[in-house]
Structures are given as structure tokens and as C-alpha cells.
Amino acid sequence: MKCHDALLQLDAARPDGSDWGDSGFDAAREHLENCLGCRQEVLQRRDWDLAFLSTAADSSCDTSIPPEGLTDRILSAIDSHTPLQPDTVKSDRAPSKQTSTRHRLLNAAAVVVAVLIGIGVAWRLNTESPGLLTVEQIRNWPDTQFETVYDDEALAALPEWLESQGGAPLPPSWDPSWLHRPARGWPDRDSVAVMSFRVPVARRGSVAGLLVAVPIEEVKKSPAAEDVTGARPTYSKSGRFSTTAWTDTNSRTVFVCLVAPGQHERLRRALPRDRPEMRLSDVSDLPPHRVSH
Numbered sequence: 001m002k003c004h005d006a007l008l009q010l011d012a013a014r015p016d017g018s019d020w021g022d023s024g025f026d027a028a029r030e031h032l033e034n035c036l037g038c039r040q041e042v043l044q045r046r047d048w049d050l051a052f053l054s055t056a057a058d059s060s061c062d063t064s065i066p067p068e069g070l071t072d073r074i075l076s077a078i079d080s081h082t083p084l085q086p087d088t089v090k091s092d093r094a095p096s097k098q099t100s101t102r103h104r105l106l107n108a109a110a111v112v113v114a115v116l117i118g119i120g121v122a123w124r125l126n127t128e129s130p131g132l133l134t135v136e137q138i139r140n141w142p143d144t145q146f147e148t149v150y151d152d153e154a155l156a157a158l159p160e161w162l163e164s165q166g167g168a169p170l171p172p173s174w175d176p177s178w179l180h181r182p183a184r185g186w187p188d189r190d191s192v193a194v195m196s197f198r199v200p201v202a203r204r205g206s207v208a209g210l211l212v213a214v215p216i217e218e219v220k221k222s223p224a225a226e227d228v229t230g231a232r233p234t235y236s237k238s239g240r241f242s243t244t245a246w247t248d249t250n251s252r253t254v255f256v257c258l259v260a261p262g263q264h265e266r267l268r269r270a271l272p273r274d275r276p277e278m279r280l281s282d283v284s285d286l287p288p289h290r291v292s293h
Contacts, residue, residue, distance in 0.1 A: 003031070006031040006035070009028045010032075013025060133218055133219050133220065135254070135256065139258075140238075145158070146210065150208055161193050170213075174211075174271070179196065181195075201269075207266050212256040222254050225246035226246055229271065231244035231245055242260065
């Protein structure tokens, strides 16, 4: 048997050598006994195959970013380890179906490795935290969602707020019955609550607005103000909202309040002081409260 034919036949053998005793490899084994060059080539191929399959198994669970062109590089590596035969060496037999098995399996494995790594990366990126919010982001986010503070349709379109640990915290001076609608969630952030409120103003109707509650650990730099009355109002980028931001250290929450332009002073005067901290779940324990319009 010629070298080329022996190596081509042994390509179909399993890398671990578990099937080398099959009768189909008898001629190739006999050739190896008398050819040092082919023995060395077979050992090199076997070591490479085992290393590749081990890498494939490890990489399927890896969540690190795969290098660009991973699949092409693996396929190129496979080709580079297939020995080139001199042009003068010709096989007098067509390769059997068995001899191409190794190449098909390794080529398929290369593609599978790249796909599995890609899936792992996609899963990791989808489950990673979206990052810390800035107060500026929270102030301007409603510009993309709401036309006015009365936009109940936009509020209802937000994700459902899943209450936990007694519900989203409210500022200490706020009455839970002021909430005009059930709290909603911030897209892609389960821990951020968005609430619509109406605070009654003596003999002059009420002040409507939006209140965003964000856990302090999710804000890059929390505001220095400790309540809405001490916070300085700032317009959102669109100019549609007058916003204030403050930090409630007791509940470890950053609040951002949005009202219509010119309504901040009315809200500040309407809010009582020195009330204990309230949570949304407390509203069920309070008597009904009517707000005049």
C-alpha cells in the first residue's frame, strides 16, 4: 500500500484509536509497521485531533468573546494539518466513504464550536446588567415615552411592575392614594418603577406628574438633595417636563419627579412634611381618597 492510500484510509479512524483493530485498517497498519514517516504523520494527526476535540468541548461552555473569523481559522487549521502529497504520487483507488468521515466530522465540529461560542456570548450579553443610570438619563427618558404628564396611554404601554419586598418605595411625605394609576416598570429594568400621581392642592384642583423610583445602587451618582422641596427643578431636553431629583437614604432610592412646566412650585407647597416613609403596598390599608380635578 502506498503512503497516500494508507494515510487516507487511517483518516477514517477514531482519534482515540479505539477502532484500529477493525479489519478494514489491516493493510494500513501493516504499512505503518514498515514506514517511519507515516507513523510520525499519524501520531501528529492523532494528537491534533484529540486537542481539537478537547478544545471544542471546553469552548462550548465558554462565554468569552470569540475572536473574529473563528470558524475560518479553525477550518484553515484543519486544512493545514492535512499533509500534501507530491504531485507524482497518485492513488489508484478512489477514496471510500469511510476515508472522508474524519474531515466531515472535524469541519462540522469547527462550525459547531463557533456557533456554541456565539450562543454563549449572546446569552451572556442578554443577561448582563444594562449598566448604571445617570440622573440626566432618568430626567430625559420620559421625553421618548410621554407627550405630557397626563399621557395614560403611554404609561399603560410600559412593562408591568412586579412588586417585591412590599412594593416600590414612595417618598416619606407622599400619600399612596395620590397614585393615579398602578405603577409600571422601566423597559429592561425590573427594579425601576414609574408612577403617575395627582397631588391635591387646596381649593385649586391638583398637580399631576410622573414619579420614577430607582434603587440607589443602580444610579451612577445620586443627587445631593434629600427631598423634593430641596431639589432644584430642571427642564428635560424637550422642555415638556420640569424635573427634580433627590435621594431618600432611608429607602435607598433615587426619586425623579416630573411635572408640567410651571407646576413645581405648586407641588412643593402642596406636599406635607415629616411623614413616615410609605410604600405602594400601604395604599390598601388607607381609606379611599378623592382628588378634585
